[in-house]
Amino acid sequence: MTTTAIIGCAGYSGQETLDRVLAHPELEPVALGSDSLAGLAASALDPRLVAAELPAFVSNAEALAAGAELVFVCLGHEQAAMLDAPPEGVIIDLSGAHRLQDPSLYLDWYGWAHPLPLALADWTYALPELYPPEGRLISNPGCYATAALLALAPLAEAIDHSSAIVDAKSGVSGAGRALKPSSHAGSVLENVAPYRVGTHQHAPEIAQALGFPVCFVPHLLPVRRGLLATCYVRSEADDLRDRLEAAYAASPAVLVLPEGVSPELARVTGTDAAEVALFQDRATGTAIVVCALDNLGKGAAGQAVQNANLALGLDETTGLRLQGVMV
Numbered sequence: 573m574t575t576t577a578i579i580g581c582a583g584y585s586g587q588e589t590l591d592r593v594l595a596h597p598e599l600e601p602v603a604l605g606s607d608s609l610a611g612l613a614a615s616a617l618d619p620r621l622v623a624a625e626l627p628a629f630v631s632n633a634e635a636l637a638a639g640a641e642l643v644f645v646c647l648g649h650e651q652a653a654m655l656d657a658p659p660e661g662v663i664i665d666l667s668g669a670h671r672l673q674d675p676s677l678y679l680d681w682y683g684w685a686h687p688l689p690l691a692l693a694d695w696t697y698a699l700p701e702l703y704p705p706e707g708r709l710i711s712n713p714g715c716y717a718t719a720a721l722l723a724l725a726p727l728a729e730a731i732d733h734s735s736a737i738v739d740a741k742s743g744v745s746g747a748g749r750a751l752k753p754s755s756h757a758g759s760v761l762e763n764v765a766p767y768r769v770g771t772h773q774h775a776p777e778i779a780q781a782l783g784f785p786v787c788f789v790p791h792l793l794p795v796r797r798g799l800l801a802t803c804y805v806r807s808e809a810d811d812l813r814d815r816l817e818a819a820y821a822a823s824p825a826v827l828v829l830p831e832g833v834s835p836e837l838a839r840v841t842g843t844d845a846a847e848v849a850l851f852q853d854r855a856t857g858t859a860i861v862v863c864a865l866d867n868l869g870k871g872a873a874g875q876a877v878q879n880a881n882l883a884l885g886l887d888e889t890t891g892l893r894l895q896g897v898m899v
């Protein structure tokens with residue numbers, strides 16, 4: 573059993589990570605960090621945890637110092653950026669704090685100067701199907717970035733880079749649990765709107781991984797969870813489908829759909845899987861690649877556990893939820 577700590581366990585991604593750790597036969601939760609719940613039983617987070625054999629919450633600092641062999645960091649970006657990584661163990665950061673190699677991009681895109689710029693070189697960006705984890709300090713990709721990269725990375729050498737547009741939509745849990753006016757029911761329900769147009773912090777992460785920038789516009793959907801990215805590219809190549817199918821042929825988590833079948837949130841919501849599909853626009857010849865995933869699953873906790881499994885030499889799918897419900 574690998575002793576496991578979750579820092580920021582009371583947030584949405586921390587809670588989702590705990591859920592997978594509880595379902596994982598090789599991981600033993602030994603420290604649950606939450607500054608707001610420190611001292612309380614795990615069931616303070618969710619009454620269904622009353623029967624689980626879990627330690628009480630401790631502060632995030634105490635959980636980080638607990639000496640666990642595996643640590644999931646589920647904190648906000650700026651808080652995670654200040655973190656002194658423990659000297660041993662596998663650390664998986666679900667925030668954006670260690671995704672960008674160029675420290676100056678943090679001021680440009682996140683709005684704050686990275687407090688530990690030299691430490692960024694110690695972290696590797698890992699998306700299992702495209703960039704498997706290396707080393708023990710692993711930076712988990714963003715939810716939008718995961719969808720955009722699953723759709724576009726296998727095609728990167730076959731498309732006109734200047735043509736790439738990513739039109740993406742996410743459920744409101746993508747904004748986290750903390751209350752803010754933009755995620756009030758009154759703003760979200762029966763509404764759809766773009767946000768951070770042209771300025772979202774996942775844009776540089778996508779550009780870093782692809783090697784070229786894309787035009788990226790996120791939208792907020794009036795659903796709890798799920799994310800859909802519709803990507804538009806120009807290409808002269810006639811093997812785009814072959815490239816996508818080859819990239820994910822061995823993947824237990826990413827399914828390339830048959831011709832004419834569209835990805836849907838309903839099939840991926842609550843799972844750690846993703847669906848990808850390729851279409852061609854009859855009028856303009858534009859290639860359209862669509863990816864659907866759950867922002868808290870393949871977009872966060874599921875991918876983090878998939879990365880942890882690979883880093884620990886376990887079966888890649890252990891503890892993951894890969895099947896949704898049929899209806």
Ligand SMILES: NC(=O)c1ccc[n+]([C@@H]2O[C@H](COP(=O)([O-])OP(=O)(O)OC[C@H]3O[C@@H](n4cnc5c(N)ncnc54)[C@H](OP(=O)(O)O)[C@@H]3O)[C@@H](O)[C@H]2O)c1
Pocket residue numbers: 579580581582583584585586605606607608609632646647648649666667668713714715745746747748749750751867868871872
């Ligand atoms: N949400 C997603 O879909 C998603 C996807 C990929 C990556 N991420 C990344 O994962 C990290 C954590 O995101 P998250 O969405 O899990 O954040 P979150 O739900 O806002 O939680 C972050 C922290 O806020 C505190 N918190 C919990 N409940 C709260 C409440 N009701 N009011 C105020 N604060 C509360 C908790 O810390 P304390 O208990 O210690 O106070 C928690 O650890 C971020 O860096 C995010 O970018 C999120």
